[in-house]
Amino acid sequence: MTSQQKSFGSDNHSGAHLEVIQAIADANGGDSSPYGADLLTRRVTDELRSAFRSSEVLFVFNGTAANVLGISLLADSYEAVICAEFSHLNVDECGATERILGNKLLTVATPDGKLTPELIAPRLTGRGDPHRAQAKIVQIAQVTEVGTCYSLEEIRRLSDFCHSESLYLHADGARLANAAAYLGCELGDLAQGVDVLSFGGTKNGAVGAEAVIVMRDELADRAQFLRKQQMQLGSKMRFIAAQFAALLEDKLWLRGALQANAMASRLAAGIAHVPGIEVKYPVQSNAVFAELRPEHIAALQQEWTFYVWDEARNVVRWMTAFDTTDDDVDSFVAAIRAAS
Ligand SMILES: Cc1ncc(COP(=O)(O)O)c(C=O)c1O
Numbered sequence: 001m002t003s004q005q006k007s008f009g010s011d012n013h014s015g016a017h018l019e020v021i022q023a024i025a026d027a028n029g030g031d032s033s034p035y036g037a038d039l040l041t042r043r044v045t046d047e048l049r050s051a052f053r054s055s056e057v058l059f060v061f062n063g064t065a066a067n068v069l070g071i072s073l074l075a076d077s078y079e080a081v082i083c084a085e086f087s088h089l090n091v092d093e094c095g096a097t098e099r100i101l102g103n104k105l106l107t108v109a110t111p112d113g114k115l116t117p118e119l120i121a122p123r124l125t126g127r128g129d130p131h132r133a134q135a136k137i138v139q140i141a142q143v144t145e146v147g148t149c150y151s152l153e154e155i156r157r158l159s160d161f162c163h164s165e166s167l168y169l170h171a172d173g174a175r176l177a178n179a180a181a182y183l184g185c186e187l188g189d190l191a192q193g194v195d196v197l198s199f200g201g202t203k204n205g206a207v208g209a210e211a212v213i214v215m216r217d218e219l220a221d222r223a224q225f226l227r228k229q230q231m232q233l234g235s236k237m238r239f240i241a242a243q244f245a246a247l248l249e250d251k252l253w254l255r256g257a258l259q260a261n262a263m264a265s266r267l268a269a270g271i272a273h274v275p276g277i278e279v280k281y282p283v284q285s286n287a288v289f290a291e292l293r294p295e296h297i298a299a300l301q302q303e304w305t306f307y308v309w310d311e312a313r314n315v316v317r318w319m320t321a322f323d324t325t326d327d328d329v330d331s332f333v334a335a336i337r338a339a340s
Contacts, residue, residue, distance in 0.1 A: 006328035007305040008267075010203075011175075011260060011286060014321035016243075017205035023246035024207065027238045034235045041241040047248055048199070048211060052191045056220035058212045059240040060232040063174040064093045066198035066210040068100055071137060072226050073196050073212075073219045074168040077102030079136035081170075082123050084110045086145045088172060100230065104133035112281055113144030114154065117161035124165060137168045142190060142197075143175040146280075147264070147287030149182050152189055159193025171197035173213075177204045178285040181257035191215055201247055205256045205322045209243035256322030260286035263320035263329050270333035274340050280315055288318045299339040304332060 007013040032038040036045075036059070048057045060066050067089055071081060081097065083089050085107040089097060097103050106123045108115060115138060126132030140158065143149055150158070155169075162169045171194045173179075180187055191197055195216055201209035212227075214220045227233050234240055247253040261284075268283040276296065280289040292300075294314050300306075309317040320329070 005304070006324055006332070008318040008320065008332060009305045009307055010319050011321040012203060013305070014205070014323050016207045017246065017252060017256065017322065019249065019252055020206050020243050020246040023242040024239050027242035032238050034237070035233055036237040036241075038238045038241070040238045040245065044241040044245045044248070048213070048244065051186070051248075052188050052199070052213045052215070054191060054213045054215050055217045056214040056223050058214070058223055058227050058232075059234065059237060059244070060210050060212060060227065061208055061234065061240075063088070063172070063198065063200055063202065063210050064096050065230060065232045066174075066200070066212050067093065067139075067170075067172055068096050069212050069223070069227055069230055069232060070170050070172075070196040070198060071097055071103060071139070072101050072230065073214065073223055074170060075101070075103055075136040078133060080104040080106050080133040081137040081139050082106045082108060082115070082120055082135055082167075083139040084108055084113055084115055084141070084145065086110070086113060087139065087141055088145055088174070089139055089141075091145075103137075106133075106135060113141070113146035113148050114150055115140055115158065116154075117158065120158075120161070135167060137170050138162050139170045139172060141172040141174070142179045143182075143285040143287075146289055147283065147285045148281055149179045149284045152183065152185060152192075155190070156193050168195040169193065170195060173198045174200035174210070175203055175257075175285060176200060177253045177257035178261055181254055181261050182284050187253075195219070201243055201253070203321075204247065204253055204260070206243040206247060209240045209247075211244065257286070260320045260322050260324060263324040263326075264288050264318075266326065266329045267318060267320065267333060270329065271336055274337055276340055277336070286320045289315055290318065291315050296339055300335060304335060 199211040
């Protein structure tokens with residue numbers, strides 16, 4: 001059952017691009033080699049490898065698995081991952097990394113979702129002490145959990161810091177397309193200085209398609225074995241490849257991300273002067289975080305779908321997607337104004 005009224009709950013609430021659905025249907029003709037040995041998977045992984053200037057590209061089924069596989073390439077179980085307190089890795093993956101890999105997460109409070117060398121440095125204690133989990137990875141999310149983006153300069157600075165401290169840099173790119181759209185750069189630019197990252201399709205108009213991008217040659221060989229162990233080697237891989245093929249065609253990934261971002265900006269502009277509403281973070285992607293009065297939240301939620309991000313502070317998260325329209329936003333803005 002689909003809803004007529006647009007959800008502002010998550011870009012996961014949206015359907016898929018018709019081009020993606022068509023590409024899946026087109027990939028359905030006849031038999032094909034399994035487990036990624038088919039021509040389509042080989043062609044699309046080659047295209048992604050060259051777009052990212054990467055060593056290896058591996059498709060997986062979802063974003064949590066992409067994070068777990070990426071981290072498993074970079075650390076032993078006694079090593080730790082430094083990440084933002086609000087990160088999806090820490091909050092919304094049910095401890096998958098801790099459960100499946102055993103890595104401890106060392107969390108850092110951040111004002112805007114972004115890690116910096118200065119915020120990371122205090123977590124580098126106990127190195128060499130066998131009683132302490134050993135920091136080995138810094139994980140950033142690009143886009144961050146609060147919708148902000150790291151600039152290329154910020155990533156370069158983090159990368160230099162990490163590598164000078166013998167740390168790997170991992171990027172959760174569930175919304176990498178939105179970051180590229182915001183920064184006006186190529187996907188490959190976002191991978192430079194990062195050791196392993198993910199490239200999400202699902203939130204940007206795919207049905208279910210995520211890629212793990214391995215930037216270092218020496219990490220690539222193990223990746224296919226770890227993916228299989230982690231139950232992410234799809235036998236009918238061509239259907240994931242087909243989704244990425246559609247997203248790459250005429251940069252559908254970018255068109256979708258630009259639309260989603262533009263709709264969040266439109267929403268933020270539309271509510272900018274509504275009394276009692278305060279936007280909490282810079283709107284740099286497809287999310288608007290705003291503080292509202294509790295009764296205002298309750299009234300709006302009678303008709304509209306969105307999440308309360310921080311109950312204690314009455315902060316809500318409004319997300320747009322590739323298929324959010326001007327009319328969707330304008331109706332929502334009118335409802336916000338009417339309820340205020
Ligand atoms: C930043 C981020 N990373 C990863 C994911 C992966 O999610 P899933 O495992 O649900 O595909 C999400 C989904 O909400 C996300 O927002």
